[in-house]
Amino acid sequence: MDNHPLINCIAVCSDSGCLSGGGEAVRTALVAALERKGLAQQVEVRATGCFGFCEQGPIIITRPDQTFYVRVKPQDADAIVTQHILGGKIIDRLLYRDAAGVKLPTTEGMGFYAKQRRRILRRVGEIDPEQIDHYLATDGYRALEKALKTMTPESVADEVERSGLRGRGGAGFPTGRKWRMARIAPSNSKEMAGRKFVICNADEGDPGAFMNRSLLEGDPHAVLEGLILAGYAVGAQQGYVYIRAEYPRAVRKIEKAIRQAYERGFLGKNILASGFDFDVETRLGAGAFVCGEETALLQSIEGRRGNPTPRPPFPAQKGLWGCPTTINNVETLANAAPIVLYGADWLNSTGTETSKGTKTFALAGKVRNTGLIEVPLGISLREVIYEIGGGIQNDKTFKLVQIGGPSGGCVPAEHIDKPLDYESLRALGAMVGSGGLVVMDEDNCAVDVAHYFLSFIQAESCGKCPPCRLGTLQMLHILDRIRQGEGEAEDLNRLLTLADAIQKGSLCGLGQTAPNPVLTTLRYFRHEYEAHVIEKRCPGRVCKSLITYSVQSDRCNGCTLCARACPAEAILGDLKQPHSIVIEKCLRCGACLDACNRDAILVN
Amino acid sequence: MVLAALQAVQDAHGYLSPESVQAIAEYLGVSQNEAYGVASFYAQFKFIRPGRHAVKVCQGTACHVRRSDLVLEAFERELGIENGQTTADGEFSLERVACFGCCALAPVVVVDEDVHARVRMTGVKRLLKKYTGTGRSSEKLVASESDN
């Protein structure tokens, strides 16, 4: 048998996202299919990080020809091996089809990728993240070598400051300056004089974002190298990766990377014979949003409840066990190695005047193309939503995009041409945050969205500051009332008054930003609030007390699907006769809407 | 380290019984009050015995805008329990969680280790049926749109 494979590698996305769509089964099936053809030695099946286009998952890419197959099933494996790998014929039915119906064999020409700049994610989807040699072969740990052999800690911090890098975890503080502050801070706590710490914040508490997780799963060494560089710049001996326990795969990957780095001498004593000693351990978060806040995070690492503490003293002065401590986000740290290795220009050649570089975002919600994206800061929201995101699903109308999670805010359609950068978003009342971008359409309700975030925050408030603990509860009661059609005109002003008190009277960022989702929706969608309060109407047709379900008799063919789906037995009608809904019995649960395939259920 | 001890015990038992919290407190020489204070602060800790199958319904932002609230209600109705409870026969426990990190597949439901993507209300009954009377599943049931 002369088997000449034309392909030497099949990259299979093994990120949590694709795995859940069946990626693991696809990978096993490919390995088995190759074995059957005796190709196991010649063709590598590589488990990589996320390609980003999660909507189309599971995705595989063949190399070197870069064919991009989408929604692959295990039963496609034999065809891929015989037709493509041996026969050189691309399998048409597995190609991505764009909005115009054109089939595209590679990412070339895909709207989803055209405006992206995959720089932080350059290895994600390329390398096997569990192989340190893959990382080393792509300039891995060369920045560390350069720093330890040719640069002082000060010049590392200087280079990062010159690049203009700002924190990717929320506040956007200049990273180089943060490192310098911790470097010059004296460490004189009683038990631990001379000690300093650096922490990678991988808590990613925003309940609609997964960029940090994907980066940690797809290129863990890049984050680790950044943490070691931060340790060197700051003068720390110990680093921690504080990561959510809800991300088991990411935890495994970073822990494996840490072990490999010890084995190769990038961690431990006398790293690369430079005299620099540095250790790293993981600490698992236990599901508390506030622990992403830096002072609460410190409490949690010390093993206590994650209650924030007043600043000053700032962590850079007195952090873990009273020692100077630097806390940086996962993505911030991943920027460090390329800046040190290639120079400040690597970062500041992209972006805007004050927002340099690229940023990853988790694009989700009602856009056609959801997934993980990386774009130059300063790109417009329109480009993100309509070009990368491919526009709104089912040709509905765009209403708003929620940016920055519970501390962020909503940006309405009229500001869709604004650039995505730190200053513009802040001016709009939102924030870059860590990178959640959730797009909503005409079927979403602004009041409901505000209620959603506020109930999240209210539950996550640590309870220490009364304005945050009680104020958010009062705001929630008011929003509940409005959603139930029992709101009063004065309620809108009450919300504003409470918001002001909470912002002013809270210790930490959680409380200070808690009212943002309410404030931005009130600012841009006051008319929707008024529709609920005055007209007792929910324009997004979401709030249950303000909507009714009915059957459009001209569309209903009496198939009985809805009646069988209804849990309340509220739908009457004979077979092949138009049905009707008994409003008094209706739970507004949406089951009939879901069941009907003739679009005959009307919500008003 | 109260937190690390609680995590280790929950990992082993699946939840924290009053006896185990007491034992941890004694072992570490802290008050039970303090141990509970830490445990109740973090959402990870459970105080009731979980069912044979753990049903977790995502209520993250991306899932919420694709109406995961209605999906959760459908599970509550079907199982006759509320979020945070376990059915009387010990078969299922129901829990809401914030974001599994596969928001592109919203709304997402995780049963044991299986991720079910784009779950529809009308598929809830069938989805549960797959698990009823089976032991804790170890192999991955592959879920797809048509599947649930």
Ligand SMILES: Cc1cc2nc3c(=O)[nH]c(=O)nc-3n(C[C@H](O)[C@H](O)[C@H](O)COP(=O)(O)O)c2cc1C
């Ligand atoms: C309530 C709250 C939650 C936060 N959650 C996170 C988080 O999950 N990840 C993160 O990196 N930063 C989070 N932050 C921001 C951190 O406090 C801190 O500013 C950040 O980790 C600093 O890193 P950077 O300078 O690299 O951005 C949160 C802040 C607040 C107030």
Ligand code: FES
């Ligand atoms: S919001 Fe449900 S998986 Fe992220």
